Amino acid sequence: MYEQLAKSIGEKVALTTEEFELCKTFFIPKKIRKKQTLLLEGDVCTYNAFIEKGVLRSYTIDDKGNEHIVQFGFEGWWVTDLSSYLTGANSIYTIEAIEDSELLLLTASAREELMIQIPAFERYQRLLLQNAYIALQTRVNSALNATAEEKYLNLTASYPTIIARVPQHMVASYLGLTPETLSRVRKQISLRK
Amino acid sequence: MYEQLAKSIGEKVALTTEEFELCKTFFIPKKIRKKQTLLLEGDVCTYNAFIEKGVLRSYTIDDKGNEHIVQFGFEGWWVTDLSSYLTGANSIYTIEAIEDSELLLLTASAREELMIQIPAFERYQRLLLQNAYIALQTRVNSALNATAEEKYLNLTASYPTIIARVPQHMVASYLGLTPETLSRVRKQISLRK
DNA sequence: AAATAAAATTGATTTAGATCAATGCCATTT
DNA sequence: AAATGGCATTGATCTAAATCAATTTTATTT
Numbered sequence A, B: 001m002y003e004q005l006a007k008s009i010g011e012k013v014a015l016t017t018e019e020f021e022l023c024k025t026f027f028i029p030k031k032i033r034k035k036q037t038l039l040l041e042g043d044v045c046t047y048n049a050f051i052e053k054g055v056l057r058s059y060t061i062d063d064k065g066n067e068h069i070v071q072f073g074f075e076g077w078w079v080t081d082l083s084s085y086l087t088g089a090n091s092i093y094t095i096e097a098i099e100d101s102e103l104l105l106l107t108a109s110a111r112e113e114l115m116i117q118i119p120a121f122e123r124y125q126r127l128l129l130q131n132a133y134i135a136l137q138t139r140v141n142s143a144l145n146a147t148a149e150e151k152y153l154n155l156t157a158s159y160p161t162i163i164a165r166v167p168q169h170m171v172a173s174y175l176g177l178t179p180e181t182l183s184r185v186r187k188q189i190s191l192r193k
Numbered sequence C: 001a002a003a004t005a006a007a008a009t010t011g012a013t014t015t016a017g018a019t020c021a022a023t024g025c026c027a028t029t030t
Numbered sequence D: 001a002a003a004t005g006g007c008a009t010t011g012a013t014c015t016a017a018a019t020c021a022a023t024t025t026t027a028t029t030t
Helices: A003-010 A017-024 A082-087 A108-117 A119-145 A148-158 A160-165 A168-175 A179-191 B003-010 B017-024 B082-087 B108-117 B119-145 B148-158 B160-165 B168-175 B179-191
Strands: A028-032 A037-039 A047-053 A056-061 A067-073 A094-097 A101-107 B028-032 B037-039 B047-053 B056-061 B067-073 B094-097 B101-107
Touching: A003 A017, A003 A047, A037 A047, A067 A168, A067 B119, A082 B119, A101 A108, A108 A119, A119 A148, A119 B067, A119 B082, A119 B119, A148 A160, A148 A168, A148 A179, A160 A168, A168 A179, B003 B017, B003 B047, B037 B047, B067 B168, B101 B108, B108 B119, B119 B148, B148 B160, B148 B168, B148 B179, B160 B168, B168 B179
Parallel strands: none
Antiparallel strands: A028 A101, A037 A094, A047 A101, A056 A067, A056 A094, B028 B101, B037 B094, B047 B101, B056 B067, B056 B094
């Protein structure tokens, strides 16, 4: 149940066996079925979820009722609404399982305590955040300046996992395109080779 | 010279006077004139710059020769290309002063050393990064899903400083709009009230 | 396996914003 | 004060992507 977590931490910092055993005790394992939600818009996001198995997405719904996917999560990724999780504000996002999933939940206070008891864990969290920030910067760039086709090609290059495991209309939503546009973009690309 | 830095750190964590004195020694003060660059595209970003005074911007230039502003920085903000700074990769950004500015530069190794010697500084860095991440997430949302007018109104609401201190065509670039479109959007808004 | 629902594709039309082009407006510099 | 060059504004036109609509394909449920 903790294989992915061990792997994820191990890639960034070194924990002793005892430290990792201690670490485990702070997490709450949870299974969640496809289409079930971990967080509902309007609620406070009480957990940071590490994904041992499965796929999740977080999304907002705008005034016109359109869904906008903000983030996907796969095995070995963390998913949360950081803003709500850290400040306790009501979330504007819904987090939902796309496939049956196994999660390890960490409350904000458990996370604080873990970072105090195991300094390497604070380091791990900071490194994760750095990477997430860099990835997000790339995404802003693509969102602002790329054409529909470029957005799609950038995504296939950077995150083939997303293309492979997520329904096409969700990929479209993640890229800020309509499903029709993404379908046409894919057709264009396939015709060219 | 270190007023803004003291203020910025003080808002997030508590340092003793000795700690802050030690902290100062890790920084390299640097004055930079309007239009001078701190980082040139293709170079490695060796510094994380804290802005004591002035305004900076970072931008990329795409294949068609168009500038895309990625980030602005004002007094009390940090500016760098995090990806290049942390990994040593060549940067795709240029960082340039929009006004005469006073900076406090921190190399990556100085930063590492500081985080080891003063744990509260690592905490400070993590908190900064959290806030930056949350802000960036909002920006992605706006970039993907908002109309030109919404993008502009969001920005005026969240960062009036940017509107006030930065030339309009740079604001347009930051929002992913042409200067013409931003001009028209502003006109529309002013006609309505 | 049949029925139903959801997803993807394709076509026709519309539209927000880009592009192209010209003019007026400040702000430096001389 | 005149001259220069970068900005902002305004108008006309174009275009990438959205919207609307229908059909086919693929998943789910019964």
